[in-house]
Amino acid sequence: MGVETEIIEISLRALIVSGSATLLAAVFGIPIGVFLGLKRFRGRSVIKGFFNSLMGMPAVSLGLVLYLLWSRSGPLGFLHLLYTPMAMAVGQAALVTPIMVSLVTGTLESVDPEIRDLARTLGASETQASIAVLRESVNGLLLAIIACFNRAIAELGVAFMVGGNIRSVTRVLTTSIALETTKGELALGIGLTAVLLVIAFALNAMVHFVQKRGIPLVD
């Protein structure tokens, strides 16, 4: 396989893996974040603090824990997850879900409480009032999603430990950069870094564009 084809292949894989990870994190993290952001209950600040601290988990440590979990001699070895892109996606999802939760919670908390009161005054039910608040926080949600994606596609520890950086199977941008650097192919390493940054910038620009123009839901 030529170098160019390989670069396209690993970039596509990085996008799919990190994209799926972000999706998973959104599915699990947004409901939790919304709940934490809107409802007031005892122990709320403890749970918030818990997710905030999880954001500080080093990727390589999480990678090690997941490797021990999914290893053939580990408790979840029967899943045969190791060395597959799925493992990388799930692992990255585990890494970024705390980020999703924390950012979504923060967004919802910062929505003007008058919006909720106004909706209730106009006769909205609890659910409808919550939806009204959600509408206002769409920009914040988008920011949370893109922040999670950025973290996922740029991380190395999880991808390396549970993926194994296997050629044509689990090699992605970050693991390639690490490999090429240890091989002494520094120019290639810089090239791959540029590719990763271009992808990140392009996606961020697209999201910014959407945020500015607004999306149909909000109109």
Place this chain on the structure above:
Amino acid sequence: MGNLTELKRPVIWFVTLILAASVSTLVATYYLGVGPFTRTRTRLVVSTTTSLYDTGLLDIIEDRFEAKYPIDIYFISAGSGIAIKYAQRGDADMVLVHAPPEERTFLQSGYGVCRKIIAYNFFTIVGPETDPAMIKGLGTTEALKRVAQAGRRGEAFWVSRGDGSGTHIKEKELWAASGLNWSSLRNEGWFVDAGASMGKALQIANEKMAYTLADMGTYLKYYADKLISLAVIVEAGKELLNVYSAITVNTTYNPEANFDAAVVFTKFLISEEGQEVIGGFGQGTYPRKLFYPAAELLRENTNATLVGWIKEEAYIEGEECPKQYQNGHKELYG
């Protein structure tokens, strides 16, 4: 203007929906391994040492092997220490390493069988061309003693891999043969414990103008790519022999190990084609061979001195693979 805006919203929604549906389908087929992503080959996981993988040799071997057999090789390159750990934990079907002491434990503890020596080359002590410790031309043991003395006088530095790799294990052996203890040496100021791969260690040694033990393959590659300007100071000699072996994981310990595919791959590695790929690697790019094929050498005893050295440095209980670990594959051993 009003009509246009009326039309725009549903169109945007429609396009977004189509896009989302296509992306979801793509992602789903990717993970389920169907359609264009179907897996038709059996999987062989080989954990290996970085010094073999980083030179690029294994990628070529993989291409040649996969062109002939319906087996997908997954190379996990991490370092001899963790390569063996992966095998013990059942995450690899086979290991390619160069650490005879660890290999012996691996066989004796029942994890590995069918050990086969596939290649060899030499370690070398590289260092600054100025050779401040004046060790050029000396034997390894004497050279290391001089390096330590020069280091303590503040005239030289030494970089150690410090990462449990095959090279690191050899380094510790060599220090022991010189009467010095690696564990106490690493506390001295001139001794740099890098905790890194061969490439990184070479780069650190280059920066500090230090001596270090390197495998010839990685050294030649880095030198050819002009990443380092260190020179070969001490080379060849029995103690610097670097022998690469393939060991298969025992199904008694791990019933899920892909034993058959591992044996097929081992046979390929010692076949004429496999040995040709190993010996011919880097031809034209490097001034000398990075790896020397070992199968014929051991079988035909074509170089008695060399064979003698390999027997001394890399044989286990006096044999390449003692009978109790041959696991019914006598044909591998002629």
